[in-house]
Every structure is written in C-alpha cells, then in structure tokens.
Amino acid sequence: MNERVVNTLIAGEAGQGLQTLGGLFARILVRAGYRIVVTQSYMSRIRGGHNTFAVRASAGKIHAPDERVDLLLCLDAPSIAIHREEMREGGVIVADRADAEGAGDGEGLFAVPFDELPGGIVRGTVALGVLCALLGLDRAEAAETVAHAFEKKKGAEVAQANREAFYAGFDRGAARGGGALSLPAAPGGTNRLVMNGNQAIALGAASAGVRFCSFYPMTPATSVPLTLIGMAERAGIVVEQAEDEIAAVNMAIGASFAGATAMTATSGGGFALMQEGVSLAGATETPLVVVVAQRPGPATGLPTRTEQADLDFVLYAGHGEFPRAIWAPGTVEQCFHLARRAVESAERWQGPMFLLTDQFLADSLRAVEPFDIERLPAVRVGADPASVETPYERYRVTGDGVSPRLTPGAGGHIVVADSDEHTADGHLTENLEARVLQHGKRLRKGQGIRAEAAPPELIGDERPELFIVCWGSTRGAAVEAAETISASGTPAAVMHFSQVWPLVAEAFLPALEAAPRAVCVEGNAAGQFAGLVRRETGFAFGERINRYDGLPITPGFILRGLGHGDA
C-alpha cells in the first residue's frame, strides 16, 4: 500500500465515553472520505479498567486492524505507560497535561491542558478536536459532524458547546501540527455509511423482510437486536427481550410458524441453551435465522473479547440430523448480504440457518458503500395457498424435500406442526415407515442447500506459492498479510470462506492442492476449520496459525506466524 495509513488509538477507562468518542471520530473520518477499520477492545465491566478504541484510517482500501499506533489519545494516566511500547516511529501521544506529568517528556508526547481550554467540560470533544487537527482534517467540516451528532441527541445548546470545545482542541492541535500524521485528501466516497458488523446484520435481515426478533442480552450479540429495536417502528419489526435464550429461540420459531420472518441472536453460552430449539426448527421445518456472535469460551470465557471457536458447536448444534447452512461474514458488507442470504435460505429450505460472527467484526465500524436497499426484495413467506393440493399436507413428501409451507389459517387451511415425528399431515406418529419417509424428505433438502453453497473467495495472486486459508472475520488480516508477502516477492493469495457449511470440495480443493504451501489461519486453538476441511476433503494443512488470546487476528500476527518477520 502506498497511501498513508494512520492508526489512532483512544485509550482510557470504561465510563469515559470511549465508544461515543471513538464512534464520532470514525464518523468524522468517513465523512471526510476515508476508509476505516475500527477495533474495540473492552473489559467486562461498566466503570474503570482499561479499554481501547482503535481507528485505522486511509484514503485507500484497508482491511484489517493494526497492532502499531501512530496517534494515541490517552484519557487517563495509565494509558500512556500501557501503550507507549506500541507507538510507531514519529507517532504522537496526546494526553492531558496532568496525566502526562511524570510520564517522561518524550518527543512524541503532546500534553494538552484539556480542562483549561474553553469548553473543557466536554474534554472528550476537546480531545477529538486535537486528533482531527493532527490528522490534518478540515476544521469546519469535522466540527459540523460533531455538532450534528450532539444536536440529534441533546439539542442545539449542547451542540454549540461541543462545537466550541472542538474548535478549542482543534486550534491547539493545529498550533502544534501533525506533521507526518496528516492524512492525504480523500476525494469522493463521502456518501459512505459508518456501520459495524452487527448493525449490517440487522439491516440486511430487515431488508430481507425479518419481522420478528427475540433475544436475551449477551455480548457481543446484543447490538443486533438493539439495532433492530432502533428501527423497529419505522421498519415494522417486533423485537422482544425474552426471559431466557430458550424462550428466545422458541419465540422466534413460534413467530416464524405463524408467518413472521424471524431471527434470534446470541453468543456461545446462550446458543448452548438454544440447542433443543435449533433441533425443533429442523424437525418442524420452520425457517429460523440464528446469529451466533462468538467470544472466547469455554463457559463464560472472556465475555468481551473475540474468538472463532464455535464453528464445531454451530456445525453440530441440535440433536438428531437435519440440514443447515453456516455463513461466516468476513467484512461488514458481507454481514449485510449474508444476513439476507440466511433469511432467504431459511425460508426456501424451511429450517435453521446460521450466521457466525465474532466480537471483532460485531464491533468493527467500517466505511461502507450504501446498499441498494430500495431494490432488494423481501422473502415471500410460505407458499401461495391457492397452489396447494387439498387436503393440505404441511409435510407432503417431495423430490427436493421442500413441502408447501402455509401459515395457520392461510387460504382456510389448517396447519399442523409437531416436534414428534409426524405424518405428512403434521400429526404425531410412531409409524416407522412414516419416520423414514419424513426423515429422508428433510435430509434431501441438504442437497439443495449444498448446490447453492458459496465457494470460497480467492484474493491475490492467481498462482500463489502461498495460500492463506481463513474464514469469517479473519479475512481482512489475511488479505493484508498476503499483500505484504506478495510485495516481498513470494506470490501469495487468500482463500476466504464466507460460507463454512456445507463445504463443497470440488469448488476449492484443486486450487488448494496446486499451491506449494497452504496455511490455515483461524481464531481458535484447535484448528476447527482445518479439521473440518480435512474431514470433508481429506486435505491436511501442513501449517496452522491459531490465535486464542482474545484479540483479533492482525496482519502482523499472521506474518510472524509465517516466519515473515513483522510488518
């Protein structure tokens, strides 16, 4: 990459408004036409502790987080010591003068008397002004974004106070000058959205016609329902906080059965409680989308960190046999499109479908081109009542396994569904021939799901000597690592799976086998995806790079794992 990329880290305690500040900073950058990758790292507490909000920004395309920091904003004294080591040559640390005392007057330390500046009461906004000045952003434009955000939430007076505070900080920063930090102009692209993975999932699902979402709060999944709640009345969606995850999944199934396209979102522990419900959706052939936002386990694990260790869990979730598909978006755009895909697929194949994401992607704001949302259709719920044969049979045995689904009362038909094995009319049976017919019918849908499976995306050199194979949110880090390796003379490419089940060997095995070196990179210890590829195709990865310290995989982590030195 030739364009300058600046990584800004905002660090402080929980309760200091880090997220608001970071979010606003991200919005200013996107408004100015930059691309961003946000990485949020927070502790499982409401006040105190140590949290960070990193915003990597560039005029050109960027894909991944960076471990090194160019611009550090410290909202408390400990942050200076904690992050000093991460600073890149020529980087600048911005801190309050009081906090900076005793931190050693390094060249790169810019101590600002936040509280003494006009508008110091909103010191976060003052600090934001300093950052924007150091990056060489447009003063008035950035102030406008700040004022606009406050005006929406808190009214004109607060907006004006923040505008002034922003100017005070900006002028202070401008007086010092950002030097090497200032970003080149980023023409165009100012129309982009600022959105994280979970918001994109919510919007994608809504655009596919989701009308009902039930959930029980669990980080890092909660922002999916919260986003839906934010749009509920305008979009015509009911979102209900259930009494537990068991209720959440059963509610969604009940709503879907009755004709409202439904989803639920949770993380590992909550998903563990949903198992029987997943199986119920399989048995009753009820469309259901489940978002599983991964965090490190087992059990409660590291509640606010990231991991990719629930692949096997989701793959085998629920008892008994039934078909499913699992998507693992690698970008915020994919979150949107694959959420749509999951909703469509659930409706088409009448069963549970999964979207596997993680804390990193869930919280990672990016600059996203607007979606063509006005032209994207919603799913059609159920069959046309006029098209069904009478007497109506909910589970009529068909060639592709898909039976005509009606919602209760549609066209005057009675609809019967049962979690027990049932006859074609939906009533429970212990007739073993009926069992074989129904089970075969359900499993046949797996062939159709398989035929539709998305092949992995190949990014980079067409004849790579090195394949970095990954899935889900690791995509960005792999892309940048491959770019670095290719630039150093070894042709490299990424094979990214945004659908991890079903795996269709013919779609990728030849390419994989043709590469002299293939490394599977994933955010877990056991190498679950590598194991899955081996089970499905017989291909054994000679090398694996695994991360399970709760942090997102970065290009640097991959490069070190490849023995390529640091980037």
Next chain:
Amino acid sequence: MVTPEDFGSHETAWCPGCGNFQLLEGVKNGLAAAGIAPREVLFVSGIGQAAKAPHYLDVNVFDGLHGRALPAATGAKLADPRLEVIVESGDGCCYGEGGNHFLAAIRRNIGITMIVHDNQIYGLTKGQASPTSAEGLVTKAQPGGVTSERFDPLSIAIAMHANFVARSFSGMPDHLARVVAEAVRHPGFALVDVLQPCVSFNRINTFAWYKKRVYELGGDHDPSDREAAAARAREWGDRIPVGVFFRGDRAPFEQRVPVLRDGPLVGREHDTAALARIMDGFR
C-alpha cells in the same frame, strides 16, 4: 354457529378412564360456546400425554418442545394477534420445565389462554413427581415420598396479577366448558388449571378424591377482589374450590406493542423507502 363437532373426533393415545377425555370434550364445548371456529385457533402444546390433546382437534397446531409451549405461543401471537392462541399441556410441562415462561407470560400479559392438565404427576414418563404433586407422594423416583412443597399455580398467578385465573375439574365438563369459554374471551393472559385424574400413575388424587373435595366458587366470591382470590386459592385440602378466582383488566401485551398498532406482522408490506431512510441514519 360453531359446534363442538366442528372440532372433530379422533382416536387418542390416552389410557382408558383418563381425565383427559372429559377435558378434551370440555375444551371443544367451551370453544364452541365462545363461537371460535377451528381455523381461527392455534393450539400450542409441549410434550407429555396432555400435550397430545391438540392433535385430537381439527385446529392449527404447533406441538413443540417439553416446557416451551408458552414462548412459541407468544411468538405466534405477536406475529399474528388475530389468531386465538391456546396453550394446552401438562403440569410438568407448564409449571416444571416451563416455569420461567409461566412467570414471564403472566408478566407480559400476552393474550394467550393456557389450559393445564393438572394430574399432579408426570404421565408420559411413567409416574414421577410433578411440581404439583402432594408432599409425601410416593413414586418410583421419589420412593421416600415427595419432599418439596407443592407448587401452587393459582396463588402464584394471582400474586403476580395474572389477568384471568381459574380452576376447573375434568369431572365437571359443563363447568370446564364455561370456564374455557370465559377464559378465551377474556383479554390478556388466562390460566385455566384443570384437575385431571391420572388413572395409571396417581393413585392418590383419583377421580373420587377430587369429587369428594371439589366445590364451585359461589356468587359470594368477587373475582375482581385480588385479596379474596388469593385467600381462596390457598384453600387446598378437604375442600378445593373451582371457578374463576380472579379477573384483571390489564391491557394485553400485544396491544401495547407500538408496531402492532399497524396490524399483524404477517403479510406486512415491505417498505423499502423506510429502509432506505433507516440506512441513511448510518451516515
């Protein structure tokens, strides 16, 4: 006019002499009396002998998981409030495995009628204690007798301000039909706990045992008086009252969900212009 015959007649998997048969008739009669046609009803049940009941009616059925009828029914009701949603299941299913959902349904006051076959035993799994089993009841799983106190669904429901709380007895089919008709017509969450002898596994709470004790709440009971209802609900022993204990006037949950004021979720127009405006909010 809706008649009980409209709900059909089917062979069952129940033991001869079981209280479930009369209960089923009572439900048919009650629905017919309330003028609810089979196609307008969605029965949601769990798993157990009682939970099979909806299969013996010509109605829409979602027979889901043990203990999980209420959440599935809640989802269905929110999707389409036009449906008359009735949960029918056993005491183990409704108060044991599904206990948390019972409390949540009362709190929400979701417009569902819950008919519980209360045989004070787990029938389908062959006679273990249920939450409503009497203390001291000896079963194969509780050979020294049940040591936990009996769960009292009516007292709990009244304490939590459930909108309609009633009890009936399968041996009083006319009473049962009346109570069911009233329950389905009453807005919000309605509990109908039905005493139902299990002839195979509960040798204590038999038909004769109930018959000797059960009496109807008279005109002197005022169902709008919660304190009086609570006092009556605690009566359990030599005399067991049946009837409508409490009738509240809380607005049903589905009427308080703003989105549903524009009609049911089912069949809604997809408003892409609204979505485009929502997307703009991310700028």
